[in-house]
Amino acid sequence: MEIRNKKGQFTTGAIKENNFNWRGGLIEVHCSFCDKLLFRHPHRLKRTKNHFCNTKCKGGWQSTNSEFKRENHPRWNGGKITDKSGYIQIYIPGHHRAKHNKYVCEHILVAEKKYNRKILVGEHIHHINGIKNDNRPENLVVTTNSEHDKFSYIHDLQKRIRELEESQKYSAGITSNQLLNS
Secondary structure, three states: OOEEOOOOOEEOOOHHHHOOOOHHHOEEEEOOOOOOEEEEOHHHHOOOOOOOOOHHHHHHHHHHOHHHOHHHOOOOOOOEEEOOOOOEEEEOOOOOOOOOOOEEEHHHHHHHHHHOOOOOOOOEEEEOOOOOOOOOHHHEEEEOHHHHHHHHHHHHHHHHHHHHHHHHHHHOOOOHHHHHHO
C-alpha cells in the first residue's frame, strides 16, 4: 500500500514508525531525579538506565547519588586538577588554606613541607623560574605581598628586555651564526 506524505511523495505504509514526530513510537519513562513523566524514542533507552528531563536534574542526581562522588566518578583523577591560571590544586578538605571547593594549591603544600610550618594567609609562594606548575622545593620561596609584587614585576621586566633584545638582533640583520662566533 502506498501513501502520500506531507510533500505529496509516495511512501510505504511504514510512515508512522519512521517518523520521529509520531507519538505512537515513543515510550514513557520517568526522570531519575524529579520523577517527571518523559517520552523517549526506543533507540535512546538502550544507552543508559537513567533518564533526565534536563541538565539541572542530571546534576542534582549526580550530587546526591554517592555512586558518582570523588573516587567513583568516571573523571576522577586522584583529586588533582589544574585551575584556569595554570596552578596545580589537590583535594584536601580540612586544610587551613583550602578554597571553597576544598582544593589547596600544590605549591603551598610543598612549601609547608620545605619550611616545616604552615603558610599563613598573608604569605605568597613565589615560583623563582616563573613556571606555575613547577612545584619543586628549590623553585619555591615564601614572600610577603609586597615582596611578591617586586619579584613578579622584576621577572616581567627581565622577560620584556629579553624579547626586545631578540627583536633588535633580528632587525639589525645579525644572524645566529654571527652571535655564536662573537
